[in-house]
Amino acid sequence: MASYLLRRILLAIPLLLGISTIVFVILHLAPGDPTALYINPDVDVEIQDSIRHNLGLDQPLHLQYVRWLGSFLTGRFGHSLTQHRPVADILASALPNTVVLSLASLVIMFVAGVAVGTVSAIRRGTFTDHTTTLVSLFFYSVPTFWLALMLILLFSELLPILPAAQAVSVDHASLSLWGRIVDRFRHLILPSLALGLGGAAGIARFARGSMLDVLGQDYIRTARAKGLPERSVIWKHALRNALIPVITLLGLYLPFLFSGAVLVETVFSWPGMGRVIVTAILQRDYPVVMANTFLFGVMVILGNLLADVLYCLVDPRIRYAARRA
């Protein structure tokens, strides 16, 4: 298993090189002078030239590329044009918030999705099944940002019970420890629901199919024939095996999750990477945009790696195969 993981990690390195190359290419696709993207337009022309020289933007393209790779892979992302501080600082404070939101949404997606999918599979063909299928279809097809707005309309405006903006209240620092936990939790509910429900629907449908596959297997029939209680059949035998393919979905879902996070963070003013990139784009703050894009790519790659690890742990076949090899 260790060798399997090592191989996966080594494969990730050229991926990192690759995504920074792509970001470099996109930057230089821009019409006009790409250096203008890195310099505040207010600055005088002579000073622009000196900045250009300092940033190495007057070098030939291949040298710039090498420099770019070097700085990106060591985390030197330059300076934000609008916030007048290092890009790395901006991203460092935004990253944890996106991670928290993503994890919370993944939990919702996974738990709700598997639960609904399993129930659907067990009660196949009944009213419950059909209803959940319809509801799943609805949430699967809904635009994330619209769902976010409708949730705000319902739970922040009509019934003002949940906050609709930011990650914490203004007096967060003065609350007790428990108060702070509750405060963060309350702010997390609506955004993670908005982000997670759509994915949950997708997972529910997949889990249903996977569960039906498993339930049709011989060993399940054997277990039932042995007289085991139904609950044990489902929990101990069917579910674990049905979960394995679902885990592979997690890795695939990550890009979609982050796409959704961009929209949800914008609607909820959640201080994460999605909101940073949208603001930066609207303000033409290119250093931030490029670094942020790169970071998203890194997060997807890391997420896939983690999903691989998880898959490895859960699927005994891989462990056996590795052991025998």
Next chain:
Amino acid sequence: MATRAYAMPAGHPGAFRRIAGSGTGRVGLVLVGILCVIALLNPVLAPHDPNEQIDIVTNRYSAPTSNHLLGTDKFGRDVLSRVLYGARISLGISLASVALAIGLGTLVGAIAGYFGGRLDAVLMRGVDLLMAFPRLVLLLVLAAVFRPSIWLLVVVLGLTGWMGVSRLVRGQVLTLREQTFVEAGRALGFGHGRILFYHILPNAVGPIIVAATLAMADTILMEAGLSFLGLGVQPPTASWGNMIAGGRDMLLDAWWIATFPGLAAVITVISFNLLGEGLRDVFDPRSRSR
């Protein structure tokens, strides 16, 4: 497997009957049909001009009435007309970009799958790299770097949506190229291009159509998201995404402005998903939903 040189998509003769028979497919087909009619017959169906500011001072933000079935927006424009017009815009953009994506993805996937070896490895690595970025992020960056316009939207949506198709087509081509009819074709002296495009790909049409339909659903959502953020269709042209953005300020007091375009988007996406799944049942019986 079929040895005919010009294979038809699997199950084609009975496809329509089967789609009509499959519950999901039937509903999806009908809905999509209705949407196409709406998009085409816009000028006839819309009760008002979508950009007409009807008496902005007294008529703005008015709730649904018989004259304005879905209410009016900030400028006194009829929401129903704008929703209908938005259907035309959204469907049009999505159709064009999906066509582009399918075309590009099929080309890349076919070449990779057919020629294999280093070319395949390089192409698929590239695909993997591009797929590592969240699509919306790529869209945003591309849309920001160039000036926003409808054509740019089509190109950018197409350029970010072909990767999945290429993987699919590659898989199909990999399987199909081992078939005897391909060997036969080569023995007959057919060139690679001819074998690929006349013999192999027609057999893969089924899954490609399914992918295209489902891609419509996804692209409509992406375009709505872009327009919502202000980088897609520019106001005052109506798109569901930018209508929802416009209704955000008066979410409680004028809820109809943001709610109805969203519902329209949901219904549209559901229809394409249903149709796609119905088609999937037809073309790949193994994945028929139970």
Next chain:
Amino acid sequence: MLRICLICLLMLALTPSCQRSQDRAEPAEEDGAPEYGDCLVVGTEADADALNPLVSAANTGSDVYGQLFCQLARIQPNMKDFDPWLASRWEFSEDRKTLTFHLRDDVTWHDGVKFTAHDVAFSFDLYSNEEAGYKTIRWLEDIESVTAVDSFTVRFHFTQTYPDQFIDAWIFRPLPKHILESVPPAEMNRAEFNRNPIGNGPFRFAKWIPQQTIELVANEDYFLGRPYLDRLVWKIIPDATSLATQLGNGQIDLWPVVPAEQKSRVRKMANVNVHSYPSRVYHFVCWQIADPLFASRNVRRALTMAIDRQKLIDSLLEGMGQPALGPLPSFLWAHNPDLPQIEFNPDQARRILAEEGWIDRDGDGWLDRDGRRFEFEIITNGDNQIRADITVVVQDDLGRIGVKVTPRLIEWTVFVERLTRKKDFQAAVSAWVSAIKVDLTTIWHSKSIQDRYNLGSYSNPAVDRLIDHARVEMDRDKAAALWSEAQRIIVDDAPYAFLFVTDEMTAVDKRVRNVHPTTYSWDTYLDRWWVPVEEQRYSNW
């Protein structure tokens, strides 16, 4: 949404009164004696860019640094007179070429170092250094140098005499020499000081969590006495609807500038006092005279005539505004109250355009001439809701007389560059914040076309002459006559369609006392606002 406006110089000229030492800000007796404590949470839609007066270019930044840094004198709400602040008195020399300020000796920076005349002299050198990037550097043009005579006496030397000398000297906020002298001017944009400022004002900087909050605490050693409030917190909520919600349920105490769509909702809130007053902002459509479409004065007048200003006010502002009558706001002494207006008359507009040769010959609903359709693009910055809305309504209005307008929303820095430096636009919607000095040079003089704020390339030699004379005319009545004539010609030439002056609305939680926002600024005498102890909400921070 961001409400960033380009600052223009309309200065209120006159020699200010020096020895006015009464502090207008003492609370009225009916409210009871002021008490210390509590925190005021201010809601804002945009984060500050920097908290350094030299660097900041946006509203939130200036709101915050306004509490951190003092000026030499403090302007009164009437925008005509000045109270002592960092300086206790001042006087002009006989020939008016020098202005001497006598500074207080009990002012310290927030880090304990004494504030002296050397800070003022150093600051002037820094502000007027091109490398530092001070946005309104042109304001300091007429000051030749600033010298520190001794530790508490500073002298301004002017290149010429003119009515507004005091205001030019007063406008910038001194910065600490002992901290900033080691920063190269070209590096000011990236200085740590921008995010960790040391000032000398009533509040000191505490904490800044980017995109979330900015916290200031009361300065115990403030030379005019500690402010009553313990703390000020700016809470950043990019969405106006959420801001309104938070104001309504008490999570925010103050909204400095309520945007038009939220005004009716905020009015109904029971826990909030609403202050409505005319703002200093006027919106306009600028026609690019360098473009042949707009070269003719009659064409510009016709286009202006086709725009219904009252409809804009009634719809977009819900009636909370006044038509903008000309380039000078009504609170300035030189404002001409009898300016003939270009009244809304679409039929007349059509007739004038027809006389200029614009007729719908091909029956497609649009006017044309020599085979060309009368169409153009109107741009504005997309992050500003009001301006975006104006373009939509203008498109509709002009469409009714057969002129095809395409609105285009672009991003702020690109917008600024196209408007000021490149003049790359046909029509643009923007707004000016009127300053308190009467001067039409920056916007209307032909010498301001080259990379200054004469956006539409307006050039009229008669106006140029009037401006040049009025600027240095020391006799108030003579100057008024010259300014009046200049305004009349400007409105007549229609380089802008002057749209409206908004009514500003500031919403404050009812528990806060002694709040008197004025046209000059919403935070007038904020250091004297207070909350009764029994109503204080945040007393245990």
